[in-house]
Amino acid sequence: MDSFGALLPRLVTEVPGPGSRALASRLRRVESRNVTFLADDFPVFWEEARGANVRDADGNVFVDLTGAFGVALLGHGPPEVVDAVARQSRRLIHGMGDVHPPSAKVRLLEALVALLPWPDGRVILGTSGSEAVEAALKTARLASGRPGVVAFEGGYHGLTVGSLAVTARTTFRKPVLERLYPGVAHLPFPREEGVPGAADHNRPDAVLEALDHRLARGTDDGPVGTLIIEPIQARGGVRILPRDFGRALTERARAHGVVVVADEIYTGLGRCGAVLASPEVGLDPDVVCLGKVLGGGLPLSACVAPRRIMDAWPPSGGEALHTSTFLGHPLACAAGEAVLARVAGDLPERAEAVGAALMRGLTARLADAVAAERVDVRGRGLLVGVELLDEHGSGRPGAGVAAAQRLLERGFLALPAGDTGAVLELSPPAVLTSAQVDAAVDAVAEAVSGVGA
Ligand SMILES: Cc1ncc(COP(=O)(O)O)c(C=O)c1O
Incomplete structure (x- = not known):
């Protein structure tokens, strides 16, 4: 059996659950209001993370496709x-x-x-x-x-x-x-x-x-x-x-x-x-x-x-500039x-290999949408973007935001990107297992088609 880090999503409450909601209302009282976006369906509060998994305040297990802003290439808590x-x-x-x-x-x-x-x-x-x-x-x-x-x-x-x-x-x-x-x-x-x-x-x-x-x-x-x-x-x-x-x-x-x-x-x-x-x-x-x-x-x-x-820069004279x-x-x-x-060592090759698997899966699953120019999939290694397009071939404002929200509800963490939020950005850890890659591909394809691509 896989251990925490290599798990597929396991949601035990609605997302966000009562624990995250309670934390959101406490945070609202103490943090400057522009910092954390708080809504009925957002965010989840993290308690624990290992490998490619994050556990939230309600015990829900997520697969992290963000690498927490691209940081956790080695996984969480390597x-x-x-x-x-x-x-x-x-x-x-x-x-x-x-x-x-x-x-x-x-x-x-x-x-x-x-x-x-x-x-x-x-x-x-x-x-x-x-x-x-x-x-x-x-x-x-x-x-x-x-x-x-x-x-x-x-x-x-x-x-x-x-x-x-x-x-x-x-x-x-x-x-x-x-x-x-x-x-x-x-x-x-x-x-x-x-x-x-x-x-x-x-x-x-x-x-x-x-x-x-x-x-x-x-x-x-x-x-x-x-x-x-x-x-x-x-x-x-x-x-x-x-x-x-x-x-x-x-x-x-x-x-x-x-x-x-x-x-x-x-x-x-x-x-x-x-x-x-x-x-x-x-x-x-x-x-x-x-x-x-x-x-x-x-x-x-x-x-x-x-x-x-x-x-x-001049040499330090005793006071760094x-x-x-x-x-x-x-x-x-x-x-x-x-x-x-x-x-x-092997981290760049590993990112390349896992990224190639992710890209292969996404381009295969989204082949029709790509051929119809409703979606563009691109990236290098483990930095992958899925852009949702309008009928003129431009990014559809907010579509990446909506896709990320659908993913969250299915137990995958992802972020939107691009000036208008038209892109779903994936920068997961290189420790993603092949089962996690496959599940992520399914979930991303579902989220992307769920927002109309
Ligand atoms: C390319 C690039 N440069 C600079 C920054 C800023 O880094 P930080 O948020 O750690 O200040 C970021 C953050 O996302 C970034 O992606």
């Missing part, structure tokens, strides 16, 4: 991370990251640099993805000597004010629009002919023309020194950068002395079947941002660049070291 954190917690829970650093930080950074393309790589650690993005933007500003930034529509880089300036979605930006710094130009994310949402303005050659124009003219705050891009937009709707575009973009950036920052916070460290997703889409970045998978469930992120870029209280946190570093050992 034994090697649990052990590393337990060992570390008996010795040193908190250190002084940039003053008297924990030895765990050195081991983590050595493991990280050994995995990345730059033998002379240098790292700035952080605790969240947004922080890694901010470190990268500062680094690129220093290295290029120029203030302007090019980012892309649909891009998600975080919600702290510094990272929000490059995140594209208007709903996130609007409440603090006048606080966001100038000098950021958003270009359309290139869409090849035949993919959903393809239009004249986002044809790869049209976007390259817009990029040329930007590089020549600069931004409202001066010349462009930084370009930030996700090799695959994850929260933007699992939109994959066309490879020729990635190559052309890298070439143009090099020619203009622009620092290319690849935001691989979602895509990196095995998620898409390789240590980095950038090479696959033709990108050759100067700076890479990592997070999510890195901490194995603990908050940990990193901005990594070769020395030629990172040494734009970019640091924080929890930088190099010993528990997170110990967890990260355990994760990186797996990333250097």
